[in-house]
Structure formats: C-alpha cells, structure tokens
Amino acid sequence: MTLRFSDVCIDARDVHAIANWWATALGWRQEDADDGDVVLRAPEGAGPDWLFLAVPEGKTVKNRIHFDFVPDDQAAEVERLIALGARHVDIGQGDESWVVLADPEGNEFCVLSAEG
Secondary structure: OOOOOOOEEEOOOOOHHHHHHHHHHHHHHEOOOOOOOOOEEEEOOOOOOOEEEOOOOOOOOOOOOOEEEOOOHHHHHHHHHHOOOOOEEOOOOOOOEEEEEEOOOOOOOEEOOOOO
C-alpha cells in the first residue's frame, strides 16, 4: 500500500478571499471547485495543491502546523506580504532569524532567512 500527498486542506471562513490572498502571495493558479471549495494549483515541483474548505467558525488558537517559506530577500518579502495584508504575530518565538506572519484569516506562517 502506498500513499500520495495530494492536497493541503485549509479551513477558512471566506474561501474565495483567503485563496485569492494566497494565490497572489504565491503566484499560483486558483480554481473554483464544483462544491464551493477553492483550489490553488501548485506549480510542478512546488509541492501539493492547497484546498480551501469553507467552515463557519474563525481561527481561535495557534496553528498546530504551519508553512515555512524561503525567500530570495527576507526583508523585501516580509514587506511585500504585509502590503498584501499579512501581519506580524508573536507566538513566543523570541528573537529568531525567521519572521512569523499571519495571513488575513490569522493562519501563522514563517518567512525564513534568505538562502544564498
């Protein structure tokens, strides 16, 4: 028996708004599913697709899983994401080399130091 990783599923109050935000942030193609969900199609080699699922409740606690992104330029990428609507969050990380942000629905993610 084998398993194939196909989707990262993300609960959202407004699937269209948050999927559009991430599509803009990542530069990925966005598709509406027949059931009202929204899919972001990962480019070849970029990992699984992201599937946004509608839920009635908002996020209330720190994520148990999150995304880490490696930019070319950390400061420029953090600035770009904040301009798109992300915000800095403190989850107790202290003074680290990565920057913790949250998307417009409050889902935390990290922008790591640029690899060079």
